[in-house]
Amino acid sequence: MTTNADAAARARAVIPGGVNSPVRAFGSVGGTPLSIVAARGATVTDVEGTEYVDLVGSWGPALLGHAHPDVVAAVQEAAARGLSFGASTPAEAELAEVVIDRLTVAGTRGIERLRLVSTGTEATMTAIRVARAATARDLVVKFAGHYHGHSDGLLAEAGSGLATFALPGSAGVPPEIAALTLVLPYNDLDAVRAAFAQHPGRIAAVIVEAVGANAGVLAPDPSFNRDLAGLVHEHGALLILDEVLTGFRVGPAGRWGLEAAGLVGETGWTPDIVTFGKVIGGGMPLAALGGRAGILDLLAPAGPVYQAGTLSGNPLAVAAGLATLRNATPDVYARVDAAAEVVATALHEALAAAGVTHVIPRAGSLFSVAFRSDAVRDYADARDQEAWRYPPFFHAMREAGVSLPPSVFEAWFLSAAHDEPALDRILAALPAAASAAAS
Numbered sequence: 057m058t059t060n061a062d063a064a065a066r067a068r069a070v071i072p073g074g075v076n077s078p079v080r081a082f083g084s085v086g087g088t089p090l091s092i093v094a095a096r097g098a099t100v101t102d103v104e105g106t107e108y109v110d111l112v113g114s115w116g117p118a119l120l121g122h123a124h125p126d127v128v129a130a131v132q133e134a135a136a137r138g139l140s141f142g143a144s145t146p147a148e149a150e151l152a153e154v155v156i157d158r159l160t161v162a163g164t165r166g167i168e169r170l171r172l173v174s175t176g177t178e179a180t181m182t183a184i185r186v187a188r189a190a191t192a193r194d195l196v197v198k199f200a201g202h203y204h205g206h207s208d209g210l211l212a213e214a215g216s217g218l219a220t221f222a223l224p225g226s227a228g229v230p231p232e233i234a235a236l237t238l239v240l241p242y243n244d245l246d247a248v249r250a251a252f253a254q255h256p257g258r259i260a261a262v263i264v265e266a267v268g269a270n271a272g273v274l275a276p277d278p279s280f281n282r283d284l285a286g287l288v289h290e291h292g293a294l295l296i297l298d299e300v301l302t303g304f305r306v307g308p309a310g311r312w313g314l315e316a317a318g319l320v321g322e323t324g325w326t327p328d329i330v331t332f333g334k335v336i337g338g339g340m341p342l343a344a345l346g347g348r349a350g351i352l353d354l355l356a357p358a359g360p361v362y363q364a365g366t367l368s369g370n371p372l373a374v375a376a377g378l379a380t381l382r383n384a385t386p387d388v389y390a391r392v393d394a395a396a397e398v399v400a401t402a403l404h405e406a407l408a409a410a411g412v413t414h415v416i417p418r419a420g421s422l423f424s425v426a427f428r429s430d431a432v433r434d435y436a437d438a439r440d441q442e443a444w445r446y447p448p449f450f451h452a453m454r455e456a457g458v459s460l461p462p463s464v465f466e467a468w469f470l471s472a473a474h475d476e477p478a479l480d481r482i483l484a485a486l487p488a489a490a491s492a493a494a495s
């Protein structure tokens with residue numbers, strides 16, 4: 057039998073670090089990375105044949121659970137008609153219509169145009185190019201601990217794998233490029249005001265995760281997104297709302313949709329560009345950026361901003377996205393929210409019973425754990441915790457058949473497939489893991 061250790065050794069010989077995305081190497085929790093051969097519903101199965109209840113969810117896309125039958129059937133049917141055409145398809149326009157329709161909330165149209173790309177990184181990178189062209193300005197503001205993919209200008213103090221590895225940025229990014237990005241503390245509007253005052257007429261855009269979820273969960277203060285939009289617009293800049301992770305996951309129209317509907321946060325604000333990824337492709341490589349016609353039509357060939365992709369709008373990915381969104385019904389969101397509530401509550405109870413100091417940063421179905429006593433509002437808070445408690449907790453959960461994100465700086469992903477038996481297995485595993493975190 058091939059073991060996870062065999063698979064990791066084989067991969068290390070031919071793939072840098074043995075992985076194609078750093079967090080998969082388990083660098084912050086130690087131990088042997090899982091080598092997965094199958095995933096279905098709420099579970100993943102490793103190369104040794106061990107099945108785990110999965111709380112990684114492919115880092116977000118698996119809203120319906122893994123290998124949802126309708127999504128798999130849609131992909132198979134699309135594959136039978138050809139894998140890639142390098143030409144337009146009717147389905148890509150249908151997907152754009154579905155997304156634009158979803159992003160019309162309480163009479164407000166969030167976006168009017170949608171350009172499909174293949175990764176969230178491409179979506180945010182292109183959004184910034186468009187914003188610079190629209191404003192004829194050069195600087196971009198991002199928030200510490202927010203992750204927007206791995207393009208040169210957006211890596212400074214990013215969360216996700218960078219938080220895990222505690223790197224300040226990345227080698228290979230010229231300082232001249234990094235200097236075009238201003239990194240500010242999250243949830244701090246005074247810092248944004250100060251940046252606009254310090255760089256008058258130079259800030260093209262502020263990019264923000266709709267809910268911070270890449271340094272653990274960093275929930276926006278209730279009026280933060282609305283007030284940020286107001287401030288950005290007051291200064292003639294654009295607001296890029298990054299919904300790559302939250303889009304179609306925290307609600308039918310993402311975080312913006314929840315705010316526009318008056319369910320959380322504040323109504324009465326609209327971003328200029330919204331980026332999507334993860335759920336929009338249902339597990340296939342698909343992402344997108346949307347916005348008003350006047351902004352998105354700056355993209356070639358309608359306008360002067362160049363952007364292209366051999367596999368953009370790939371028919372298999374579009375089929376998976378359409379099938380996923382078709383199945384992402386109100387009932388699905390209710391089930392994911394309920395499952396998150398059950399797990400977050402049990403997590404709190406288990407840690408409290410074991411006497412482990414913790415908080416559970418949370419925004420709807422997104423939550424994580426932080427080993428500290430005070431609420432987590434920004435990246436500095438997220439880093440100021442007893443992170444060393446997570447590896448023993450993680451490994452105890454793994455022993456009990458639950459696969460957690462291999463870093464304390466990641467959100468836990470529930471799905472509509474996390475039914476009672478799956479939740480019971482998670483709940484049963486928590487007390488021993490909490491004890492492991494206590495010691």
Ligand code: PLP
Pocket residue numbers: 115174175176177178180203204205206216265270298299300301333334343
């Ligand atoms: N933006 C956010 C908020 C993300 O969470 C991510 C990925 O985790 C990205 C952008 C980058 O997306 P991708 O990994 O598809 O390039």
